[in-house]
Structures are given as C-alpha cells and as structure tokens.
Amino acid sequence: MRAISYDKFGGPEVLHVAEVPVPEPGPGQVRVRVAASVVHPVDLMIRSGRFPAPLPTSLPYTPGWDVAGSVDAVGPSVDGLAIGDEVIGFSPWLRTTVGAHAEYVVLDAGWLTSAPTSVPATEAATLPTNGLTAVQALDLLALPAGSTVLVTGAAGQVGGFVLALARTTGLRATGLARAGDREFVESLGATFLWSADDPTEPFDAVIDLAVIGSSLLDLIRDGGGYVAASPPLRPEPVRGIRTFALEVLPDGTRLGELVKLVTSGDIPLRVADVYPFADAAAAHERLAQGGVRGSVVIVP
Known part of the structure; x- marks a missing residue:
C-alpha cells in the first residue's frame, strides 16, 4: 500500500x-x-x-x-x-x-x-482528534450550566469545537481571537474578545489553546479552573484554581456523541x-x- x-x-x-x-x-x-x-x-x-x-x-x-x-x-x-x-x-x-x-x-x-x-x-x-480534545477539556473542568469560560485561540479547530460544545451544554463562553474571527466566534453563541486585558469580571474557567500561559490565572475567580494545551504548560495551582493539561485519548463512544451533534447542526x-x-x-x-x-x- x-x-x-x-x-x-x-x-x-x-x-x-x-x-x-x-x-x-x-x-x-x-x-x-x-x-x-x-x-x-x-x-x-x-x-x-x-x-x-x-x-x-x-x-x-x-x-x-x-x-x-x-x-x-x-x-x-x-x-x-x-x-x-x-x-x-x-x-x-x-x-x-x-x-x-x-x-x-x-x-x-x-x-x-x-x-x-x-x-x-x-x-x-x-x-475525531480536535472534537475529542474539546470535549475532554470541558470534561476536566466539569462546569455546571451557566458557568463562564474563556477560550483562547477560539477560532482554531479545537477552539471552534469548544465554543460549539459550550453552547450545547449551557455554558457562557467568551472566545479570544483575532479581529477577523469575530463573526465566527459570535456565530457559535460566544462573546468575542480580542485582548486578554479587556475582561472586567473574572471567569469560572479558562481553556488556553493559544498558549498564552499562566498570566491568564489572573482572569479566573478563586477556586476556578484552567486547562493548558499540553502537560508541560500546566501551571501550578494558585488561589484554589484547579489546573489541568490536555492529553487527548481515543474514545469511540464519546466520538459517537459528537457525531450526533454534527448531524443536528450543533457542531460545524x-x-x-x-x-x-x-x-x-x-x-x-x-x-x-x-x-x-x-x-x-x-x-x-
């Protein structure tokens, strides 16, 4: 072959x-x-x-x-x-x-x-890979409906899936992305953000796909959550913030759930x-x- x-x-x-x-x-x-x-x-x-x-x-x-x-x-x-x-x-x-x-x-x-x-x-x-990375990032955080989550690199492949999944699970997502990506971010029901310096209220969690780093911990409430893009990038916990790192694993059952969301039009x-x-x-x-x-x- x-x-x-x-x-x-x-x-x-x-x-x-x-x-x-x-x-x-x-x-x-x-x-x-x-x-x-x-x-x-x-x-x-x-x-x-x-x-x-x-x-x-x-x-x-x-x-x-x-x-x-x-x-x-x-x-x-x-x-x-x-x-x-x-x-x-x-x-x-x-x-x-x-x-x-x-x-x-x-x-x-x-x-x-x-x-x-x-x-x-x-x-x-x-x-498969990007969709499961997104859903496993949200699984790590285990946020209840109504929670706020900031997603950096929101217009990338994983970021887009995170925004879509956040919408289906009742989370209030904010997407940090380039100015030209505003329409895409907002099309997934997320609030658009172009600078990490702009938020006035802390988030319940951050998923850092753009690898901005530990400075984002300042944007998270005490006891919130942070997901890094890979294990070497996981910062030490502060102020009770739980920190995690992505290591995507294959999961046919969970992938089947994502397929249903594709079919229903909830995931682009x-x-x-x-x-x-x-x-x-x-x-x-x-x-x-x-x-x-x-x-x-x-x-x-």
Missing part, C-alpha cells in the same frame, strides 16, 4: 510516498481503508525533530492521527463493526506511531464510531484545504504558514 513516510527529520521535503506492507488487524482491531485524514501542528513538530519527548518507536514514521474511511477487515473479538461500515476515529500517534496518512490503517475497534452520514469524508475526518466542520498524498509537503507548508481556519486534509 502507499503511505506518506519520512526516514529522517527535517523540513517538508523529507516527506515522500512509500510502498509499505498492508497491516493486518489483531484481536479487537479493525483495518480501515482511509478516505481522508488531517495534518496537525504536532505532525510538523515531530517531522522537524522538535518534539520534546521520546517516541515509542524509531524512524521511519508515517504521520497522521485522524481517519475517515470504511472498515476493510475485522480482527477476532470485534463486535459492532463489520466490513463496509463507514467510520471515523483517530490513532493515539504519540503512543503507537501508527499513522493514518496511508491507504490502510489498523486501529482498535473501541477508538472508532460510525461516520456522520450528512458530510463527506474530508469533513468527517476533521472531527471546517476544511481549509485538501491535498493528495503526493502533495504532503505542500500540506505541511500550508499549515506552517499559520492563520489556517479549518483543517488541512490529506487524501490518498
């Missing part, structure tokens, strides 16, 4: 299309024929050799977390999925280095759920650009430019 691969760290030019063996599913696993996947900032960091932690395997790597596609083979002890089922899910790449930028990928059945029937695969692929899916395998370097360059509103999608 074809897969995007790299056998040394460097710029986008190290990416190439390689022929690799077709993986076989083991117990509790299924093989998915990939229709679409997504490029994430962490893919660029790892490819460049700048990821700050050791990885479980060595080069070469096939990148890619999200997958939208169809079940192609089913391993033993799998219930609820059959060959031909349209599914979405994601590979916890930092734990497995099993990449979805390939024609086929083998994943645990519990990491997958039925794909939304109302959108194409290129849009469905944008949901955004695609910035779509690239074939042969143009993987261009996809990485596009994301590296910054300011991308929507996911950069890879298709076989």
Whole structure:
C-alpha cells in the first residue's frame, strides 16, 4: 500500500510516498481503508525533530492521527463493526506511531464510531482528534450550566469545537481571537474578545489553546479552573484554581456523541484545504504558514 513516510527529520521535503506492507488487524482491531485524514501542528513538530519527548518507536514514521474511511477487515473479538461500515476515529500517534496518512490503517475497534452520514469524508475526518480534545477539556473542568469560560485561540479547530460544545451544554463562553474571527466566534453563541486585558469580571474557567500561559490565572475567580494545551504548560495551582493539561485519548463512544451533534447542526466542520498524498509537503507548508481556519486534509 502507499503511505506518506519520512526516514529522517527535517523540513517538508523529507516527506515522500512509500510502498509499505498492508497491516493486518489483531484481536479487537479493525483495518480501515482511509478516505481522508488531517495534518496537525504536532505532525510538523515531530517531522522537524522538535518534539520534546521520546517516541515509542524509531524512524521511519508515517504521520497522521485522524481517519475517515470504511472498515476493510475485522480482527477476532470485534463486535459492532463489520466490513463496509463507514467510520471515523483517530490513532493515539504519540503512543503507537501508527499513522493514518496511508491507504490502510489498523486501529482498535473501541477508538472508532460510525461516520456522520450528512458530510463527506474530508469533513468527517476533521472531527475525531480536535472534537475529542474539546470535549475532554470541558470534561476536566466539569462546569455546571451557566458557568463562564474563556477560550483562547477560539477560532482554531479545537477552539471552534469548544465554543460549539459550550453552547450545547449551557455554558457562557467568551472566545479570544483575532479581529477577523469575530463573526465566527459570535456565530457559535460566544462573546468575542480580542485582548486578554479587556475582561472586567473574572471567569469560572479558562481553556488556553493559544498558549498564552499562566498570566491568564489572573482572569479566573478563586477556586476556578484552567486547562493548558499540553502537560508541560500546566501551571501550578494558585488561589484554589484547579489546573489541568490536555492529553487527548481515543474514545469511540464519546466520538459517537459528537457525531450526533454534527448531524443536528450543533457542531460545524471546517476544511481549509485538501491535498493528495503526493502533495504532503505542500500540506505541511500550508499549515506552517499559520492563520489556517479549518483543517488541512490529506487524501490518498
């Protein structure tokens, strides 16, 4: 099968299309024929050799977390999925280095759920990693309805999902974003904010996707909550503020709940650009430019 691969760290030019063996599913696993996947900032960091932690395997790597596609083979002890089922899910790449930028990928059945029937695969692929990151951030905070939450980087992929989910759960969200993103932020029922210096009342919690840092603790009430974008960025608690860090985990059941919200129109899916395998370097360059509103999608 074809897969995007790299056998040394460097710029986008190290990416190439390689022929690799077709993986076989083991117990509790299924093989998915990939229709679409997504490029994430962490893919660029790892490819460049700048990821700050050791990885479980060595080069070469096939990148890619999200997958939208169809079940192609089913391993033993799998219930609820059959060959031909349209599914979405994601590979916890930092734990497995099993990449979805390939024609086929083998994943645990519990990491997958039925794909939304109302959108194409290129849009469905944008949901798993970012959508689950958003819902798990809100789960960490466990805020009651009516609570106020500030979301930095609110117009990014995860930020957009957080705003949408906040609306569905009765939270009062404020989105910190660039001036040009005001319409998007307000379309999700959130209050728009363009400077972290503006709030006059403290928030119950902050989800810091823009990596502004511990200065945001000053905007949180005593006993509130703060979610950092990754474990190394989690500040020490002060004034009783609970601090957490995001480490997104695959969860087919929770992803299925998000699919229902996509189908009902409560969660918008955004695609910035779509690239074939042969143009993987261009996809990485596009994301590296910054300011991308929507996911950069890879298709076989």
